[in-house]
Amino acid sequence: MNGSRNWPEFLKKNSGCSGLRNFSPKAPPRFWVACFLLFVLLVYLGVRLIPPAKPSLPELRPIVVDAVVLPVAFVEEGPLDINRATAAELEKLPGIGPALARRIVEWREIHGPFRSVEDLLQVPGIGPKTLEGIRDKITVMPP
Structure with a gap:
């Protein structure tokens, strides 16, 4: 061994x-x-x-929506309040042009709001015939 x-x-x-x-x-x-x-x-x-990790932001991508936008008229068709109407709105009335619409607004600013539709007869350039042509398209609401 x-x-x-x-x-x-x-x-x-x-x-x-x-x-x-x-x-x-x-x-x-x-x-x-x-x-x-x-x-x-x-x-x-x-x-x-160890350097701190930068916060990762999600990738920004545009969102595509398949939709059809239809215009909707929110203006209620009814009589125009002559105490609140602008000159442009008054011009849309039959027989009222830019000059007459401007006179209506100036009269309202000087004398205050209209109390009735007949008060329009005090505006220079508006006669009974013009008033009858727009009577059913206008109204007077208290301010």
Whole structure:
């Protein structure tokens, strides 16, 4: 048995060479404190050195809506209130042109609101014939 060795005896004799003789499964507390502090330091440095991520914004895309827009007339067809009507609205009445519409608005600003439809006869340029042509298209509402 020259070539074979007895391993347990060999390990006992040569254990000084392997460095296993001083191995202790229980490390001193200061070793674990040092490990913990090193871990905390590495985590701190890792957090500090990592650049913050830029906030990602969603990609802006136009919204396409398949719809048909139809104009709707919200103006109620009815008699025009001559106390609130503008010159442009008065011009739409039959027999009332831009000059006469402007005179109606000026008269209203000077003398105050009309009390009745017949008060239009006081506006220069409006006679009984013109008034009868627009009587059913106008009204007087109190302000």
